[in-house]
Amino acid sequence: MAQIELGTLEELINFSNGDYGRGTVSEPLDVVLTADLDFSLYEEENYSWPGCSGTWYLKFNGQNHTIDNIYTDSGSPWGFFEELHGTLENLKLTHVYAIGTGQSALFAIRSYNSTISNCHGTGQIQATDGNCSCITAYAENCTISRCSFSGILMSLGTGNYAAPLICIGASNKPSYVSNCTILANITATNYACSFGGFARFINCIYQGFLKASMSYMPIVHNGTMINCIDIIQSGTSGTLLEDSGNVYNCYYDSDTAESAGITTDISATDLMSATTAELKNVTWMNNHGLPCVSG
Numbered sequence: 001m002a003q004i005e006l007g008t009l010e011e012l013i014n015f016s017n018g019d020y021g022r023g024t025v026s027e028p029l030d031v032v033l034t035a036d037l038d039f040s041l042y043e044e045e046n047y048s049w050p051g052c053s054g055t056w057y058l059k060f061n062g063q064n065h066t067i068d069n070i071y072t073d074s075g076s077p078w079g080f081f082e083e084l085h086g087t088l089e090n091l092k093l094t095h096v097y098a099i100g101t102g103q104s105a106l107f108a109i110r111s112y113n114s115t116i117s118n119c120h121g122t123g124q125i126q127a128t129d130g131n132c133s134c135i136t137a138y139a140e141n142c143t144i145s146r147c148s149f150s151g152i153l154m155s156l157g158t159g160n161y162a163a164p165l166i167c168i169g170a171s172n173k174p175s176y177v178s179n180c181t182i183l184a185n186i187t188a189t190n191y192a193c194s195f196g197g198f199a200r201f202i203n204c205i206y207q208g209f210l211k212a213s214m215s216y217m218p219i220v221h222n223g224t225m226i227n228c229i230d231i232i233q234s235g236t237s238g239t240l241l242e243d244s245g246n247v248y249n250c251y252y253d254s255d256t257a258e259s260a261g262i263t264t265d266i267s268a269t270d271l272m273s274a275t276t277a278e279l280k281n282v283t284w285m286n287n288h289g290l291p292c293v294s295g
Contacts, residue, residue: 062091
C-alpha cells in the first residue's frame, strides 16, 4: 500500500474521516505528517475537530511535526485516535483543548498491541462520565516510551479514573511504559493517580497537583514502578498501591501541608494496603519532607 502523506489541514481532516481507509490487520496504513499544522488557521472558525474516529490499523509517523490548537467539544469520546492498532510516533500536539463525553485521551482512547513513542503534548484534556488520560485511557500489550505531557487533566463523573499514562487495561495483557514525563494538574470526581495501572512503569516522572474526591495512588492496581519519581505538590491523601503492585528504586515526595488537603503522613500501612506488594530500595517522603518508609 502506498504511503499516505498529510501536509495540510484539509488532508488531515479527510484522513480522519476515513477517506483513505482505516487499514486492516493484513494491510495497515502507512501515514506520514509532512508539515506543521495549525487549526487556528482553518477556514471554518472555531472548528471542533472530532479526531480520527473508528478503529485504525496503521503506522503513523509525525516526523517530529506539530499539530497546534486542536479544539473539540463534540459531546463524544475524544482522542487523536479512537482505537489504535499499530504505531504512533514522533508527533507533537500542542495547545490542545479537548472536552470529551466518555473515555478520552490525547493520543489514543484505546490501544491494543501498539507502540506509542516520542509523542508530546500540551493543553487540557477533559472527560465527562469517562476515564481520562494524557496518553491512552485503555491499553493492552502496548509499549509507551519517551512521551510527555504538560497541562491539565480532568475526569468528571462517577466511577472514573484520571491517569496521565494509562487508566485501565487487562491484568493478563500488561503494557510497558518507560522514560515518560508528566507535568500536569490532575482533577477527578472519583479517582486520580499520578501514573496509572496494568503496566510496568520504568524511569517515569510525575509532578503536579493531584485532587480527587475519593483517593489517589501512583499505581491504580496490578502495576510495577521501577526507578520512578513521584512529586505530588498538593492533593488528596489515599492509598498508594491498590489490589497488587511492586515498587523498586523509587522516590515519592508529597510537598503538602494540612491547608492543602493532606492531614496525615503517608505511612507503611498506606503503602502496603495492596493485597500483595513488594518494596525494594524505596524512599517515600511524608508531607513534612521526612523519610517515612524505606525498604
